[in-house]
Amino acid sequence: xxxxxxxxxxxxxxxxxxxxxxxxxxxxxxxxxxxxxxxxxxxxxxxxxxxxxxxxxxxxxxxxxxxxxxxxxxxxxxxxxxxxxxxxxxxxxxxxxxxxxxxxxxxxxxxxxxxxxxxxxxxxxxxxxxxxxxxxxxxxxxxxxxxxxxxxxxxxxxxxxxxxxxxxxxxxxxxxxxxxxxxxxxxxxxxxxxxxxxxxxxxxxxxxxxxxxxxxxxxxxxxxxxxxxxxxxxxxxxxxxxxxxxxxxxxxxxxxxxxxxxxxxxxxxxxxxxxxxxxxxxxxxxxxxxx
Amino acid sequence: xxxxxxxxxxxxxxxxxxxxxxxxxxxxxxxxxxxxxxxxxxxxxxxxxxxxxxxxxxxxxxxxxxxxxxxxxxxxxxxxxxxxxxxxxxxxxxxxxxxxxxxxxxxxxxxxxxxxxxxxxxxxxxxxxxxxxxxxxxxxxxxxxxxxxxxxxxxxxxxxxxxxxxxxxxxxxxxxxxxxxxxxxxxxxxxxxxxxxxxxxxxxxxxxxxxxxxxxxxxxxxxxxxxxxxxxxxxxxxxxxxxxxxxxxxxxxxxxxxxxxxxxxxxxxxxxxxxxxxxxxxxxxxxxxxxxxxxxxxxxxxxxxxxxxxxxxxxxxxxxxxxxxxxxxxxxxxxxxxxxxxxxxxxxxxxxxxxxxxxxxxxxxxxxxxxxxxxxxxxxxxxxxxxxxxxxxxxxxxxxxxxxxxxxxxxxxxxxxxxxxxxxxxxxxxxxxxxxxxxxxxxxxxxxxxxxxxxxxxxxxxxxxxxxxxxxxxxxxxxxxxxxxxxxxxxxxxxxxxxxxxxxxxxxxxxxxxxxxxxxxxxxxxxxxxxxxxxxxxxxxxxxxxxxxxxxxxxxxxxxxxxxxxxxxxxxxxxxxxxxxxxxxxxxxxxxxxxxxxxxxxxxxxxxxxxxxxxxxxxxxxxxxxxxxxxxxxxxxxxxxxxxxxxxxxxxxx
Numbered sequence: 024x025x026x027x028x029x030x031x032x033x034x035x036x037x038x039x040x041x042x043x044x045x046x047x048x049x050x051x052x053x054x055x056x057x058x059x060x061x062x063x064x065x066x067x068x069x070x071x072x073x074x075x076x077x078x079x080x081x082x083x084x085x086x087x088x089x090x091x092x093x094x095x096x097x098x099x100x101x102x103x104x105x106x107x108x109x110x111x112x113x114x115x116x117x118x119x120x121x122x123x124x125x126x127x128x129x130x131x132x133x134x135x136x137x138x139x140x141x142x143x144x145x146x147x148x149x150x151x152x153x154x155x156x157x158x159x160x161x162x163x164x165x166x167x168x169x170x171x172x173x174x175x176x177x178x179x180x181x182x183x184x185x186x187x188x189x190x191x192x193x194x195x196x197x198x199x200x201x202x203x204x205x206x207x208x209x210x211x212x213x214x215x216x217x218x219x220x221x222x223x224x225x226x227x228x229x230x231x232x233x234x235x236x237x238x239x240x241x242x243x244x245x246x247x248x249x250x251x252x253x254x255x256x257x258x259x260x261x262x263x264x265x266x267x268x269x270x271x272x273x274x275x276x277x278x279x280x281x282x283x284x285x286x287x288x289x290x291x292x293x294x295x296x297x298x299x300x301x302x303x304x305x306x307x308x309x310x311x312x313x314x
Numbered sequence: 315x316x317x318x319x320x321x322x323x324x325x326x327x328x329x330x331x332x333x334x335x336x337x338x339x340x341x342x343x344x345x346x347x348x349x350x351x352x353x354x355x356x357x358x359x360x361x362x363x364x365x366x367x368x369x370x371x372x373x374x375x376x377x378x379x380x381x382x383x384x385x386x387x388x389x390x391x392x393x394x395x396x397x398x399x400x401x402x403x404x405x406x407x408x409x410x411x412x413x414x415x416x417x418x419x420x421x422x423x424x425x426x427x428x429x430x431x432x433x434x435x436x437x438x439x440x441x442x443x444x445x446x447x448x449x450x451x452x453x454x455x456x457x458x459x460x461x462x463x464x465x466x467x468x469x470x471x472x473x474x475x476x477x478x479x480x481x482x483x484x485x486x487x488x489x490x491x492x493x494x495x496x497x498x499x500x501x502x503x504x505x506x507x508x509x510x511x512x513x514x515x516x517x518x519x520x521x522x523x524x525x526x527x528x529x530x531x532x533x534x535x536x537x538x539x540x541x542x543x544x545x546x547x548x549x550x551x552x553x554x555x556x557x558x559x560x561x562x563x564x565x566x567x568x569x570x571x572x573x574x575x576x577x578x579x580x581x582x583x584x585x586x587x588x589x590x591x592x593x594x595x596x597x598x599x600x601x602x603x604x605x606x607x608x609x610x611x612x613x614x615x616x617x618x619x620x621x622x623x624x625x626x627x628x629x630x631x632x633x634x635x636x637x638x639x640x641x642x643x644x645x646x647x648x649x650x651x652x653x654x655x656x657x658x659x660x661x662x663x664x665x666x667x668x669x670x671x672x673x674x675x676x677x678x679x680x681x682x683x684x685x686x687x688x689x690x691x692x693x694x695x696x697x698x699x700x701x702x703x704x705x706x707x708x709x710x711x712x713x714x715x716x717x718x719x720x721x722x723x724x725x726x727x728x729x730x731x732x733x734x735x736x737x738x739x740x741x742x743x744x745x746x747x748x749x750x751x752x753x754x755x756x757x758x759x760x761x762x763x764x765x766x767x768x769x770x771x772x773x774x775x776x777x778x779x780x781x782x783x784x785x786x787x788x789x790x791x792x793x794x795x796x797x798x799x800x801x802x803x804x805x806x807x808x809x810x811x812x813x814x815x816x817x818x819x820x821x822x823x824x825x826x827x828x829x830x831x832x833x834x835x836x837x838x839x840x841x842x843x844x845x846x847x848x849x850x851x852x853x854x855x856x857x858x859x860x861x862x863x864x865x866x867x868x869x870x871x872x873x874x875x876x877x878x879x880x881x882x883x884x885x886x887x888x889x890x891x892x893x894x895x896x897x898x899x900x901x902x903x904x905x906x907x908x909x910x911x912x913x914x915x916x917x918x919x920x921x922x923x924x925x926x927x928x929x930x931x932x933x934x935x936x937x938x939x940x941x942x943x944x945x946x947x948x949x950x951x952x953x954x955x956x957x958x959x960x961x962x963x964x965x966x967x968x
Contacts, residue, residue, distance in 0.1 A: 205351075236351075236354070248347065255352075271354050
């Protein structure tokens with residue numbers, strides 16, 4: 024499956040991943056860093072100390088105050104963008120397929136980040152981190168990303184907590200973490216997301232559900248089979264039941280949104296029938312993930 | 315409610331219900347459907363159960379509806395019947411009994427009021443396209459409302475029906491009803507029925523004269539184009555009470571010119587023995603007196619048992635005209651027959667003229683004695699006619715050429731009356747028989763009477779044979795509007811005064827002539843009767859110089875009645891029992907008493923059916939409800955539940 028076409032890729036070139044938090048990167052990149060370094064962006068003044076680079080003395084202030092101050096500039100550093108893609112069996116559902124949609128989304132975000140000279144790593148998870156693409160940088164390496172993503176296939180159950188824990192332990196440094204998942208975990212998302220909150224990661228949650236999950240068109244007496252767990256649930260579709268189900272979906276989505284919002288985590292809900300371009304070019308901008 | 319097919323419906327319904335319930339207990343075959351996660355579905359199901367307290371009930375609502383539907387269908391199949399007021403269809407000729415017995419009390423209402431309520435109920439159940447005609451009957455039949463579909467008009471007509479009195483003459487009413495029904499049927503309205511509302515106090519209509527064929531259930535009318543239609547006869551009985559004691563008979567016999575005996579019968583028609591008081595009052599000539607003449611205590615046994623009736627004789631010294639009243643002091647349900655009025659008229663001695671050349675026996679038998687009730691004058695045929703009027707003229711062996719209006723007794727001569735033709739003389743006729751019921755033959759026994767000769771006469775059709783001989787009538791009587799004639803067709807003595815018969819030596823001889831004088835007495839005919847049955851007309855002749863009479867009813871209302879060509883007045887508004895006063899110019903006022911005096915009316919036991927051409931027409935109480943099948947209501951309810959079940963099913967209820 025071709026994840027992104029050329030036209031769309033060209034549109035992604037103008038975008039860049041944005042971190043809402045100024046964080047320290049290891050290499051000089053295009054992102055503002057908390058560190059004071061060399062760049063064109065003035066940060067602040069400090070008193071001159073013998074041995075400082077006299078090139079950065081603010082002579083205007085000396086003229087006024089007869090005192091020596093150094094101009095400090097933000098160090099431009101690179102951003103580490105980690106993308107976690109839910110590759111559990113539950114993602115293999117819907118039309119358009121949630122997993123395919125998630126892969127495209129991961130590909131788009133990874134391309135944007137790579138284009139911005141950010142470091143990109145992608146991990147697939149189900150009940151744990153199942154596969155990881157080692158960090159890469161630059162457009163020249165995106166083919167690795169596309170190959171990696173195209174090679175993924177959904178399988179296994181969902182254990183967000185285990186996957187996030189593993190990721191949190193393995194990842195070093197700070198950066199942006201983007202989780203693309205349906206969050207349909209029996210154990211919930213609270214424990215999983217707390218790992219990110221604790222590390223003060225700039226986390227973005229991209230919540231995907233298919234239209235079939237949001238507004239299922241089911242009738243009659245059914246035995247619903249959970250494709251992940253294999254559990255069966257017998258239902259007799261009725262008006263009240265459908266109404267309650269939709270309310271449950273709504274509550275579920277809002278619950279996750281409020282959780283993220285209250286913890287400063289970015290959140291975007293998207294049905295898989297949302298036009299992909301619109302999602303990437305518009306909605307991601309709205310939540311401040313790209314600009 | 316009852317059921318016609320109850321057992322079968324119960325079996326079918328139970329089996330069907332068991333099947334439906336079994337289906338619900340069978341594991342429902344469900345379609346498998348793979349989804350991404352059942353997480354949200356489980357949460358939804360939990361929420362549904364937790365947040366909807368009636369979910370358990372809702373889960374079985376379809377089962378409940380289906381069971382109810384089955385139950386209703388089974389009930390409909392069982393053909394339930396309920397007592398309901400059924401609607402009326404077709405035209406109705408309503409005959410409402412207003413006779414005396416319908417005034418009997420039934421609790422707080424009279425039978426007539428109950429009958430009127432029944433009639434209104436029937437009117438209320440009429441279809442819009444149907445019509446009703448209302449007739450009332452007692453002694454006479456009257457049309458209260460012609461055929462109309464207007465329920466208000468019919469109800470008004472029923473409301474205006476007043477209690478009546480009088481015997482129950484259902485035959486005339488049926489004749490009128492059938493005639494009305496026939497006319498209406500020939501005009502195309504063949505769906506009709508005759509409905510009688512009564513307590514059944516009438517004789518079975520056996521002598522009905524109608525233009526139709528009497529069937530077991532009504533009358534069949536034939537049309538000219540050889541069609542026929544039936545008018546069924548229906549009977550609605552009203553009333554239940556049998557509690558009545560009545561004065562059923564009263565009679566006066568003059569023992570002398572100055573005294574009379576009054577014979578009274580009282581009868582108990584109740585199912586309980588009764589102690590009652592019988593009082594006799596003298597109301598005087600003006601009817602306003604209050605003199606208690608006599609009072610008795612009487613005990614009557616139950617109807618059909620020992621001594622349910624008793625009789626008493628009262629001796630009255632009668633010196634003047636007066637009005638007597640008998641009152642029965644008892645607590646029963648019909649008051650109209652507890653009082654009887656009896657005008658007592660001092661008899662005016664009739665004047666008798668004997669026209670004879672001489673007849674010892676006639677002179678002897680007609681001569682007044684101390685207790686005689688007439689005066690006798692003698693005249694020879696040559697001197698006839700007399701200058702004054704006589705009440706009765708007796709012609710002995712002679713007849714005038716013409717006969718004026720009056721009362722005449724011919725002995726041995728044929729009366730000069732149209733239709734009477736004196737024929738040959740017959741010898742030694744044998745006396746065969748005599749009319750025992752004729753007033754002339756009261757207490758008369760002609761056994762052993764012989765005569766040598768008699769004159770055979772041809773008689774007019776309206777003449778009545780009083781004594782029949784083997785060869786010819788021996789004594790006959792003719793009663794015309796203005797003439798009464800008795801003719802003895804044989805002489806007592808011949809022209810040479812030799813006996814022609816041994817009759818003068820028989821006891822029957824003076825008795826017969828006494829009866830004859832009484833019968834010929836103008837006061838016995840043409841004058842107002844002392845007693846009539848309530849509802850019967852008052853009819854009497856006026857004197858030559860009078861053209862009208864004034865009748866005052868018991869309520870004091872005065873009615874002026876004009877005489878007809880024969881100087882006769884007839885007054886029919888006698889539905890009210892009591893004394894009526896007839897006032898004629900130039901004559902004394904005369905009391906006429908209208909009384910019930912009818913065992914048939916006083917026996918207020920309700921008859922549940924009457925005989926009609928050998929088959930009983932059963933009475934149905936109009937207040938009762940008749941069983942009607944009501945399966946269609948259950949069927950309709952089942953359809954409603956079916957629709958409800960369909961709705962709930964499609965809404966997803968289970």
